[in-house]
Amino acid sequence: MQAVVAGLLAELAGLEDPRMREANEKRGDDHGVNLSSLRAVAKRLKTQQELACGLWATDNTAARLLALLICRPKAFERQELDTMLREARAPKVHDWLVNYVVKKSPHAEELRVGWTADPDPVVASAGWALTSERVAKQPEGLDLPGLLDTIEADMKDAPDRLQWAMNQTLAFIGIESAGHRARALDIGERLGVLKDYPTPPNCTSPFAPIWISEMVRRQQAG
Structure with a gap:
């Protein structure tokens, strides 16, 4: 070997x-x-x-x-x-x-729970990436209001990789959950995270309000 x-x-x-x-x-x-x-x-x-x-x-x-x-x-x-x-x-x-x-x-769910709460922001970013996956594919049992509370409190000042992963979860909640969409849009607007991120032509901005609005538009059009 x-x-x-x-x-x-x-x-x-x-x-x-x-x-x-x-x-x-x-x-x-x-x-x-x-x-x-x-x-x-x-x-x-x-x-x-x-x-x-x-x-x-x-x-x-x-x-x-x-x-x-x-x-x-x-x-x-x-x-x-x-x-x-x-x-x-x-x-x-x-x-x-x-x-x-x-x-x-x-072991994905067990790891998701442990990693999301980890003090290492790189490890925590993996937990949030897995949380985004659950929001999109299996949201049952997730505390979406609690996730939004954490994002609202912590995302603005989070290190880059953790901030990116939390922002993805914010966007996915806004896209997938009509009942939480208004709050997700409001959090995104107020925090302004990735608002000025350089986005190539024909690509969707990672700024959550734009990302949410565009994905919802496509769902409704399709």
Whole structure:
């Protein structure tokens, strides 16, 4: 297994593009491998849980991204996922771990509850990302007014990644819950979080009032 991991590390090093690394490092991601190339390697390898664990253990960002593409999400225990999240400081690794692995895990809800209340804002941002998923797909049992209370009190001054995740939950509540839409819009307007975020043409602004209004318009039109 060590030889296979070493060979893959060498292959990933050969795929490095200095210009891509420079662009990625501005976002906190210390790798320069084109993600399409990374996915092609994953497609060749197919699902290999043991190899995924070996790649993760290297602490190499590109190798960890590859690990998340070839792992078996339901094979991880809750504590393993918690440890992995706390190790995953690169934003892309953090994002893929939550979206490609944790969301498919039977431990997702337990982790969501624990992470949302965690004092580490990066860990808490993962909890809020999972909360957004529940708001959109399984809102039953969630305390939406309580979530809005927390967002109203804490989002304005939250660190960037946590603020982004809380803002997503705010938008999802406004989009999915007509009964809480007016309050979600009001919170978004008053806090002004991401109001001036640069948004490319033909893309929807992450500013919650614009995001909510546009998604609701599309739902009603469709």
